[in-house]
Amino acid sequence: MEKRLTRTEMLFSFGFLFMLVVAVGAFFYGVQIGSDKTESKLIEQTKHLSSTKGGAVTAYQQQDLVSFYHTVFLPYREFQTEWFQSLHKMSSQQLADTSSALKELSSLAKQKYKEAETASVPKTSPLLEQAQLQFLKGLKMFQEAADRGAVSAKELSNAELLSALKQDAYYVEGVKHAMGGQQNYYDAMLQWASSVNPNIPNVIATSDVLEINQWKSLPLVVKNKLMAQQLNTRKQLASFYPQDLTSRVDEFILAGQANKMKMKTIDAIVDLLISTEAVRSGDFSGSKAQLYTKELLPQLPFFYPEKE
Template sequence: MEKRLNRSDLIFSLAFILMLIIAVGAFFYGVRVGTDRVEAKYAAAETPESSATPQPNAYQQQDLVSFYHTVFLPYREFQNDWLKAQDKWLSDPTADRAASMKDLAKSAQHKYDAIKKVQVSSISQQLKDSQTNYLKSLKLFNESFSKLAASANQGTGQLVLDKVNADSYYKNGLTYFLSAQKQYFGSMLKWAESIDPNITGDYENSETLTISKWKTLPLVVKMKVASDYLSSQTQLVDFLPHDLTARVDQFIVSGQADKRKIISFNAIAELLMSTGAVRSGDFISMKSRYYENEQLPQLPFFFSDN
């Protein structure tokens, strides 16, 4: 005779089946979670580090400003002292040029020591290269002045300057300085590219930049062109690339380019420099006339006379 299950047996059987269902479900859930974790681990391992941790943007305005105060300005102070010394040697026959040259050598070493301590981020490669070239320039100027100081009181001031300009250490130091300046202004162009997609950060001047083309360029590109031009001239001047830029624009706007039938930037720049028509501070004096709406990094030499 078939035995019927009593109530307790039925409850026990149902409970057993329920526990079995829960155990099986937990097993498959655990397998799924474990699989997801393993896949996530391998996916993370395959992801490039650069995409996992984005690098900060290079050539930020704060980097340009910091470089101005810690690298550019100390070098500029040395440069101004050297230019003042030249003027004194030419105007005062009794000037103690030997003592002056020794002081300049010490100043070059002092500025070198200060600039060398500055940390410039390697992601801003042009700024890093500019710092390196400023340092090389100061080191070579120091060596040149130290070597020539002993004979600096012999002959005229012009004769001494001719010896300095012919010295290989000095000539190489000048080349490094001009490269450093070019790279600093190149970094400003990189900054401009980061905030304006219409600006090309790698702009290179053609051999013949026509006036019509020059007129279409943003100010920051014009300054880069001017710094490139100055680097090719191997001259130590008291003005900066934006001063030359302003003088070129004034020359064009005044109608002098048309009057003289000059059609290129290089021809205008050569004429202005050969006649001593460019001065430090020209940009500041003309800024409100020509560049009121131009965007520039907040660097002191764009807003006050330095």
């Protein structure tokens, strides 16, 4: 005969479940509040960094894009590179002390945050201001995720830790802000290109589904903006740049693969390329001379490698 729970035991069980639900909810609420507080703090801290110049100026000048690359985007990318390398070593059992490695990542995120925080971004370039804010918030969230991972590393296997890191609420928030910042930066490049060449639109009116025929006629700077948007929509933290994805999409189409597979949309091609890990950092440089010799681009290091 089954033993029925007493009233006291039932109340205790319901009380425990209620407290568990409240605790989980409070954690995720805390992450959001922490992110919001970070944003408010960053806005206040960076007010004095914005600068304006007398007279009429172009909202997005090439010198501002270059300055942003070196002072904000590059510090963030340097952290991201180390993050990927450390996680690769973790997955291949190359780290003797995983906890120490994550502590070093946390320290690096803090260092790169300080570097990017001091960058001066003109008020005439609101997309760059927003990008700076997003990258700073991303670095702050990654720092928190690395700290939490360093603690968990003492109790979890490498495989379990990797899974936990990717599901960590702070990591998820970090990816969201980092990809948002990247999209803001590429949006700013489009605004610059439009100011240089009136034939390039500063606003892209595309349907929810971008057809391959539409894609073919777009300028490179527009394609790059759309690929940054694709990565942001997917919340895909990738080691490659949006232009690397652009070049792989173009190569895929030119090689006739899209026709063979009866693909009609850019979304389908991007899904395939990302899911099969067919995009690498440097793909753009490898195809630039063949595909993009006459395209307008700002003079940024990742578009014009030194070896050229």
